[in-house]
Amino acid sequence: MFLHFLRRRLPLFSGALLILFAGCGGEKSVSESPRAVRGSSGGTMIVGMDADADALTPLMSSSAFAGDIAGQIFAGLAKTDPDMAGYSPWLAESWEFSNDRKELTFFLRRDAYWHDGVPFTAEDVAFSVPLYKSPEIAYGSMRWLRHITEVTAVDSYTVRFRFDAVYPYQLTDANVATPLPKHILGEVPINEIPTHPFHRNPVGTGPFKFVKWEPQQSIELEANESFFLGRPPLDRVVFKVVPSQTNLVTQLRTGDIDFYPKLRPEAYEDLQDVDHLRKLQIPSRVYYYLGWQNASPFFSDRNVRRALTMAIDRESIVKNLVKGRGAILNTPILPFLWAHDPEVPAIPYDPEGAKKLLSEAGWADHDGDGWLDRNGTPFEFTMKTNENNDLRKDIVVVVQEMLAKLGIRMRPETMEFTVFIDQTTGKDFESMCHGWKQGSKVDLTSIWHTQSINDRYNMVSYSNPRVDELMDRAVTEIDREKATKLWSEVQRLIAADAAYTFLFTLDDLYAIDDRFQNVELTTYSWTYNMHEWSVDPARRKY
Amino acid sequence: MRSVLLRRLLGTIPLVFGISTLVFFLAHAAPGDPTLLFLSDDSDPAVAAHLRQNFGLDRPLHEQYFRWLARLAQGDFGHSFAQKRPVAEILMEAVPNTLLLSSVSLVLLFAGGIGIGVLSAIRKGTWLDRIATLLSFFFYSMPSFWLALMLLLLFSYHFDWLPASQMHSLSFQYEAFSWWGKLGDRLVHLALPALALSLGTLAGVARYARAGMLEAMQQDFVRTARAKGLPEGTVIWKHAFRNALLPMITLLGLYIPFLISGAVIVETIFAWPGMGRVAITAIFQRDYPVVMATTILSACLVVLGSLLADLLYSWADPRIRVPSGRQAAGTGGTPQ
Numbered sequence: 056m057f058l059h060f061l062r063r064r065l066p067l068f069s070g071a072l073l074i075l076f077a078g079c080g081g082e083k084s085v086s087e088s089p090r091a092v093r094g095s096s097g098g099t100m101i102v103g104m105d106a107d108a109d110a111l112t113p114l115m116s117s118s119a120f121a122g123d124i125a126g127q128i129f130a131g132l133a134k135t136d137p138d139m140a141g142y143s144p145w146l147a148e149s150w151e152f153s154n155d156r157k158e159l160t161f162f163l164r165r166d167a168y169w170h171d172g173v174p175f176t177a178e179d180v181a182f183s184v185p186l187y188k189s190p191e192i193a194y195g196s197m198r199w200l201r202h203i204t205e206v207t208a209v210d211s212y213t214v215r216f217r218f219d220a221v222y223p224y225q226l227t228d229a230n231v232a233t234p235l236p237k238h239i240l241g242e243v244p245i246n247e248i249p250t251h252p253f254h255r256n257p258v259g260t261g262p263f264k265f266v267k268w269e270p271q272q273s274i275e276l277e278a279n280e281s282f283f284l285g286r287p288p289l290d291r292v293v294f295k296v297v298p299s300q301t302n303l304v305t306q307l308r309t310g311d312i313d314f315y316p317k318l319r320p321e322a323y324e325d326l327q328d329v330d331h332l333r334k335l336q337i338p339s340r341v342y343y344y345l346g347w348q349n350a351s352p353f354f355s356d357r358n359v360r361r362a363l364t365m366a367i368d369r370e371s372i373v374k375n376l377v378k379g380r381g382a383i384l385n386t387p388i389l390p391f392l393w394a395h396d397p398e399v400p401a402i403p404y405d406p407e408g409a410k411k412l413l414s415e416a417g418w419a420d421h422d423g424d425g426w427l428d429r430n431g432t433p434f435e436f437t438m439k440t441n442e443n444n445d446l447r448k449d450i451v452v453v454v455q456e457m458l459a460k461l462g463i464r465m466r467p468e469t470m471e472f473t474v475f476i477d478q479t480t481g482k483d484f485e486s487m488c489h490g491w492k493q494g495s496k497v498d499l500t501s502i503w504h505t506q507s508i509n510d511r512y513n514m515v516s517y518s519n520p521r522v523d524e525l526m527d528r529a530v531t532e533i534d535r536e537k538a539t540k541l542w543s544e545v546q547r548l549i550a551a552d553a554a555y556t557f558l559f560t561l562d563d564l565y566a567i568d569d570r571f572q573n574v575e576l577t578t579y580s581w582t583y584n585m586h587e588w589s590v591d592p593a594r595r596k597y
Numbered sequence: 598m599r600s601v602l603l604r605r606l607l608g609t610i611p612l613v614f615g616i617s618t619l620v621f622f623l624a625h626a627a628p629g630d631p632t633l634l635f636l637s638d639d640s641d642p643a644v645a646a647h648l649r650q651n652f653g654l655d656r657p658l659h660e661q662y663f664r665w666l667a668r669l670a671q672g673d674f675g676h677s678f679a680q681k682r683p684v685a686e687i688l689m690e691a692v693p694n695t696l697l698l699s700s701v702s703l704v705l706l707f708a709g710g711i712g713i714g715v716l717s718a719i720r721k722g723t724w725l726d727r728i729a730t731l732l733s734f735f736f737y738s739m740p741s742f743w744l745a746l747m748l749l750l751l752f753s754y755h756f757d758w759l760p761a762s763q764m765h766s767l768s769f770q771y772e773a774f775s776w777w778g779k780l781g782d783r784l785v786h787l788a789l790p791a792l793a794l795s796l797g798t799l800a801g802v803a804r805y806a807r808a809g810m811l812e813a814m815q816q817d818f819v820r821t822a823r824a825k826g827l828p829e830g831t832v833i834w835k836h837a838f839r840n841a842l843l844p845m846i847t848l849l850g851l852y853i854p855f856l857i858s859g860a861v862i863v864e865t866i867f868a869w870p871g872m873g874r875v876a877i878t879a880i881f882q883r884d885y886p887v888v889m890a891t892t893i894l895s896a897c898l899v900v901l902g903s904l905l906a907d908l909l910y911s912w913a914d915p916r917i918r919v920p921s922g923r924q925a926a927g928t929g930g931t932p933q
Contacts, residue, residue, distance in 0.1 A: 109681070197643075271870030275768060301749070302762055478628075
C-alpha cells in the first residue's frame with residue numbers, strides 16, 4: 056500500500072528513466088477555448104503538483120515539476136518551438152553563425168530585467184555558461200556543453216559562443232545554459248553555489264516572479280510587471296503540493312485545484328463527467344518497451360526476438376491497459392520529432408508466424424511437456440521491472456500470458472526503482488519492461504551504438520555495424536533533409552532487429568478548469584505559453 | 598527521582614547510537630545510487646563521479662561513517678543531497694508539524710477513547726453501550742489509509758465541510774485572515790488528518806477503557822466503597838476510574854511511536870508537511886543524510902515516548918512510585 060502512494064511522490068520514476076530538461080519540441084495542440092487577442096489581466100491559477108520541488112533554478116532543479124516552475128521564473132536565450140524543429144527569439148532577439156559555423160552570436164533584447172530590477176546583459180550569459188560546465192556543480196546535462204569552448208560578452212547586448220566542432224545541435228546546446236544573475240551569484244565561490252540559498256529564493260528574467268515557497272505545501276509565483284513581452288495576464292500561479300492522486304482528483308472536482316498536468320488514465324476516465332473541467336489528451340514524450348538482452352543465449356537470434364514481438368498483441372495492451380490513451384510505436388524516434396519515419400514496417404501481431412520462426416530457430420516442444428525447449432534447455436527466463444509502476448507490472452503480467460500461449464515460460468521479477476536501474480544499466484537481466492522519455496535531440500547513439508555497450512544505456516547490448524556507421528554520419532549532418540534520410544534507415548534497421556519490442560507512446564492527460572483561456576499544451580511542455588494564459592473575467596474566483 | 602530520570606536519559610544514548618549505526622550501514626548496503634536522480638542518458642560519467650565526490654560518497658564506507666559521526670557529535674546533520682540545504686533546516690520545518698498532528702491526535706484519542714469506554718462500562722448492556730461497541734469494532738478494524746480516504750470523500754467532497762489538504766489555506770488567502778481567522782483556518786485543516794490518525798486507535802482505547810473500568814467496578818474496594826454508602830459518582834470516578842486508568846498509561850507508551858510512524862500515510866493523503874513524508878521521500882531518493890537524521894529523530898521520539906509513559910506510570914501508581922527523599926538516598930533504585 057505504501058508504494059501505491061509513494062509512486063505519486065516521484066514523477067520522475069514512473070514515466071521514464073530520464074528527463075532531459077533543456078530544449079525539446081512537440082506536436083501542438085490548441086485548446087478548444089476561443090482565442091482572445093490578449094486575455095484580460097487578473098486572476099489566480101492553482102496548479103496541482105504531486106511532489107514538492109527540489110530547487111527552483113535551472114542549474115539545480117532535477118525533479119520534473121521543479122524544472123517546469125523554474126522555466127517560468129527564468130528565461131532562456133531562445134524558445135523551443137512547439138513543432139520542435141526550430142527556435143524563436145526570447146531573451147535574444149536574433150542570432151547568427153559565423154561562416155565556418157564555429158561561432159554563434161546572440162543579439163540580446165535591451166528591455167529585459169532581472170526581477171530585482173537590474174538589467175539583463177551579455178555579462179550574465181558569459182558568467183552563467185561556465186557554471187553549467189563546472190565539474191564542482193555537476194550539472195546533469197553538462198555534457199551538452201562540451202563543444203562550447205568560450206563565451207564572450209562582445210558588448211552589453213551581444214554575446215558570442217565559440218565551438219570546437221560543427222554539428223546540427225549547436226544552437227540547442229548554446230541554449231542549455233539558461234542565464235543566471237551575475238550580480239547575485241558573481242561573488243559566490245563555486246563550491247558554495249550548489250547549496251546557495253538562491254536556489255530556493257530565485258531571481259530570474261521570466262514571466263513570473265518567485266514569491267513564496269512553503270516546503271511540502273505550495274510554491275507561489277506572481278506576474279512579472281516588467282516582463283519583456285509585457286505582463287502576463289495571470290496575477291498569480293500557485294503550485295499546490297498534494298501527493299495523493301485521489302486527493303488531487305477530488306480537489307479538481309471541487310474546484311480547489313484548477314489544473315493538473317499528470318493525470319493517470321483511470322483518473323482521467325473518472326473526471327469525464329465533470330463539466331467545469333476541460334479534459335485534454337496530448338501525445339507525450341514517453342514510450343514503453345520490452346528489452347531483450349541480446350547477449351543472452353535466448354535472445355541473441357534476431358528471428359527469435361522478432362518472434363517474441365509477433366507474439367505480443369500490442370493493440371490489446373493499448374486498449375486495455377491504458378484505455379486507448381496512447382498509440383502503438385514501431386521505432387525509437389517518437390512521432391512528434393522531425394526525424395520520425397512513419398513508414399517503418401511494423402512487426403505484426405502473428406502468434407502462428409511466431410511459432411514458425413521459433414521452431415526454425417530450434418525452439419519446439421521436444422519433450423512434450425507443453426513448453427518449448429531446445430537441446431534440453433527449456434525456454435524460460437525472467438522479465439524485470441520496477442515495483443513503483445503499476446502500468447509496467449500490468450504489462451509484464453499480460454505479456455507473460457501471451458508468451459505462455461506459445462509455450463514460453465516467463466517469470467516476472469519486480470524490484471525497487473533504483474535497484475532496477477542499477478541492474479538494467481549493469482546488463483544484469485534477461486528481459487525487462489522499461490520506458491524512455493524522449494529528449495529534444497535526435498541522437499540515438501547513447502542507446503543503440505555498439506560503443507555504448509560499455510556505457511550505461513545500451514542496456515540490451517545491441518550491435519549492428521551498419522547502424523553504427525549511419526548514426527555516426529547522421530549526428531554530424533547539418534542538412535536536415537539528408538539527416539532525415541539517414542535516421543530513417545537507422546529506424547528501419549533497429550525496428551527490424553527487434554532488440555526492443557516497442558510497445559506504445561503514452562498520452563499526457565490534463566484537466567483544466569474551463570474559466571482559463573489561451574491555454575496551449577504541447578508535447579514539448581505544458582508550460583509552453585503560460586505567460587499568455589488568462590481567466591475569463593466574468594468567472595474569476597480569486 | 599531526578600537521578601533516575603537522568604539515568605534513563607543517559608541510557609537512551611547508546612540505544613540511539615546503536616540504532617543509527619545500524620541504519621547507516623543498512624542504508625548504504627542497500628542497492629541504489631543517490632546520483633541517479635541528477636543524471637540523464639547523455640550525462641558524462643564524469644558528472645556522476647563529481648556528484649559522488651560532492652556528496653562524499655567516493656570515500657570508503659567506514660570513513661564516511663566516522664565523518665558523519667564526527668559531524669553529528671557537533672550537532673551537524675549535514676546537507677541533503679536532493680534539496681541541497683542543511684538537513685537541520687528541513688527537520689526544523691517538518692518536525693513541529695508532525696508533533697502538532699500527533700499530539701492533537703493523542704489528546705483526541707485518549708480523551709475520546711476513555712470517555713466512550715467509561716460511559717459504555719457504566720451503562721453496560723444498554724443501547725448506548727451496544728452502539729459504542731459496534732462503532733468501536735467498525736473503526737478499530739479499518740485500515741488507516743482507507744479511513745483517511747473515506748473521511749476525505751465524505752467531508753471534503755460530499756459535504757464540502759472541511760479542506761482536503763495542506764496545513765492552512767494557500768498563503769495568498771491565508772495572509773489576509775485576522776488572527777482568529779488564521780487560528781480557525783488551521784483548526785479546520787487539522788480536523789481531517791487528526792481524525793484519520795486517531796479514530797482507529799480511539800476505538801481500541803475505548804475497548805480497553807471499557808474492559809478496565811468493568812474490571813475495576815467488580816473489585817472488592819469498589820464494593821466496599823458502595824457498602825460505605827458513598828455516592829455512586831464518587832465510587833465511579835474516585836475509586837473505579839482511577840484504577841481503570843492505569844492500563845491506559847501503558848497504552849500511551851505503546852501508541853506514541855505508532856502516532857509518529859502511522860502519520861506517514863495520513864501525512865501523504867492529506868498533504869500534511871510532516872516528518873513522515875520527508876523520511877519516505879529521502880529513502881526513495883537515497884538521500885542518506887536525511888534518512889539518517891529522520892531515523893535518529895524517530896528513535897529519540899520513541900524512546901522519549903516510552904520514558905514519558907514510565908514517568909506517568911510511577912506518578913499514577915503509588916505501588917511502583919520511585920522511592921523519594923531519604924529512602925532514595927539509601928536505595929536510589931527503581932523497580933523497573
